[in-house]
Amino acid sequence: MATASMEELRKKYEVVIGLEVHAQLKTKSKIFACDSTEFGNEQNTQISPITLGMPGVLPVLNKECVNMGILTGLALNCTIPEFCKFDRKQYFYPDLPKGYQISQYDQPICINGHIDIGGKRIGITRAHLEEDAGKLVHMGSSGIAGSSYSLVDLNRAGTPLLEIVSEPDMRSSDEARAYMEELRTTLRYIGVCDGNLEEGSMRCDANISVRPVGQKEFGTRAEIKNVNSFKALQRAIEYEIDRQIDIVEAGEEVIQETRLWDDNSGVTKSMRGKEDAHDYRYFPEPDLMPLQISREWVNEIASKMPELPAKRRERYVSYGLTPYDANVLVEQQDIAYFYDKAVNLNADPKTANNFLMKEIAAFLKEEKVTLEETKLTAESFAELINLVTSGIISNNIGKQLVITLLKEGGSAKELVEKQGLGVISDESSLRNAIENVINANPSQVELYRGGKDKLFGFFVGQVMKETKGRANPQLLNKLLKEALNS
Numbered sequence: 001m002a003t004a005s006m007e008e009l010r011k012k013y014e015v016v017i018g019l020e021v022h023a024q025l026k027t028k029s030k031i032f033a034c035d036s037t038e039f040g041n042e043q044n045t046q047i048s049p050i051t052l053g054m055p056g057v058l059p060v061l062n063k064e065c066v067n068m069g070i071l072t073g074l075a076l077n078c079t080i081p082e083f084c085k086f087d088r089k090q091y092f093y094p095d096l097p098k099g100y101q102i103s104q105y106d107q108p109i110c111i112n113g114h115i116d117i118g119g120k121r122i123g124i125t126r127a128h129l130e131e132d133a134g135k136l137v138h139m140g141s142s143g144i145a146g147s148s149y150s151l152v153d154l155n156r157a158g159t160p161l162l163e164i165v166s167e168p169d170m171r172s173s174d175e176a177r178a179y180m181e182e183l184r185t186t187l188r189y190i191g192v193c194d195g196n197l198e199e200g201s202m203r204c205d206a207n208i209s210v211r212p213v214g215q216k217e218f219g220t221r222a223e224i225k226n227v228n229s230f231k232a233l234q235r236a237i238e239y240e241i242d243r244q245i246d247i248v249e250a251g252e253e254v255i256q257e258t259r260l261w262d263d264n265s266g267v268t269k270s271m272r273g274k275e276d277a278h279d280y281r282y283f284p285e286p287d288l289m290p291l292q293i294s295r296e297w298v299n300e301i302a303s304k305m306p307e308l309p310a311k312r313r314e315r316y317v318s319y320g321l322t323p324y325d326a327n328v329l330v331e332q333q334d335i336a337y338f339y340d341k342a343v344n345l346n347a348d349p350k351t352a353n354n355f356l357m358k359e360i361a362a363f364l365k366e367e368k369v370t371l372e373e374t375k376l377t378a379e380s381f382a383e384l385i386n387l388v389t390s391g392i393i394s395n396n397i398g399k400q401l402v403i404t405l406l407k408e409g410g411s412a413k414e415l416v417e418k419q420g421l422g423v424i425s426d427e428s429s430l431r432n433a434i435e436n437v438i439n440a441n442p443s444q445v446e447l448y449r450g451g452k453d454k455l456f457g458f459f460v461g462q463v464m465k466e467t468k469g470r471a472n473p474q475l476l477n478k479l480l481k482e483a484l485n486s
Helices: 006-010 063-075 173-189 230-249 295-302 309-318 323-331 333-344 349-367 378-389 395-408 412-419 427-440 442-449 453-466 473-484
Strands: 013-024 087-090 100-103 110-117 120-131 135-139 149-153 160-166 202-212 222-227 257-262 267-273
Touching: 006 230, 013 173, 013 230, 063 110, 063 120, 063 160, 063 173, 063 295, 100 120, 110 173, 120 173, 173 202, 173 230, 173 309, 173 323, 173 333, 202 230, 222 230, 222 267, 230 257, 230 267, 309 323, 323 333, 323 349, 333 349, 333 378, 349 378, 349 395, 378 395, 378 412, 395 412, 427 442, 427 453, 427 473, 442 453, 442 473, 453 473
Parallel strands: 222 257
Antiparallel strands: 013 160, 013 202, 087 100, 110 120, 120 160, 135 149, 202 222, 257 267
């Protein structure tokens, strides 16, 4: 697809990207039925007459879905209208038993919001509630798309979704990824979606077009359906940009269509012509009353809003963390909560972050566990950080102890006392250790006194070894210099 001149060709075009994100709401039951939404159970065991679209059944709206929709809208800086309604979106597909999807069309629950990424504001057109379809399981090894037949699993049918539609404000795959990551982080912090792309609880459709630089009118867009990872999103966008530029450069027209991303081959493939809204023949859902949302209801939900990622980053930077470290910490929600608890117990913010991002992160990665699965408590961690920052134990001893606490738990203070790990600040003891090191290394002493100052680090290391890492660093440096220069 890409040619040697593609880099130059790209300079002639501007890419326009808008994302439609389907976030599965973390309710225990479906949006219009009491069936469970639990993931991974046996096929067709989480169904009911409502899910199956049986004649005579009526949907009943799950209020918690509305609460989560309002909360999300507020977190995304949206307006929550006083009135919204549900509509029938007509289309036939094997995993959609009713032959239509209950969604929201012209009067959704959230409108006119935005997310800020890296100093740029990305508009959010709307967010609307709807039910998910089921799932087709393709079987066999021959026939269309490599399958000889397909089975239908309706466990997912009726699962509550919030579809969040951005404005076409993104101009690169990097911006699209940053928007998607910030959106997922926000949804996780407010507790409405787990953001698990692998399980399909957050799915993204990307609308992409290209236009000559300076042209105001948008080009013809192609939609890439159900991209399920950040890396895949970027790769799909990059491929589609090049594909469309090639088409336009050849004097042809881009077709408005829906395409699928093939992650193995790294290409998008045509799926079907892209529908417009009129193709779905929307009309108001006759079995559900329009919904009136009072300002008291909105205010009640707003009062429960947790601290959002952007504000949390600002707070962490005010502690002295770099913007990069603050962002890394925020992205790991469980660790961020643990960190906050330790800081509230008077742990030094910068020292605590260093331990979390280095020693603790390395341990979790190596052991393939989460922080919650270890035996380290925030109380013991804060105690350890205080022992380090107060000079009672050295930083190196602290690094060793945190691994013990992760594995075995317990009190940091009690471990220090039990193992005699406190910092040695007694001058007499340190002078004895320094004398032992000098006597054991006469040639290095001679070289140091002959002008090889870099050997000072060698002597520091040897004294630390002699004292099992417990020497007070500042006092050690002072006494060692005195001894070597005498």
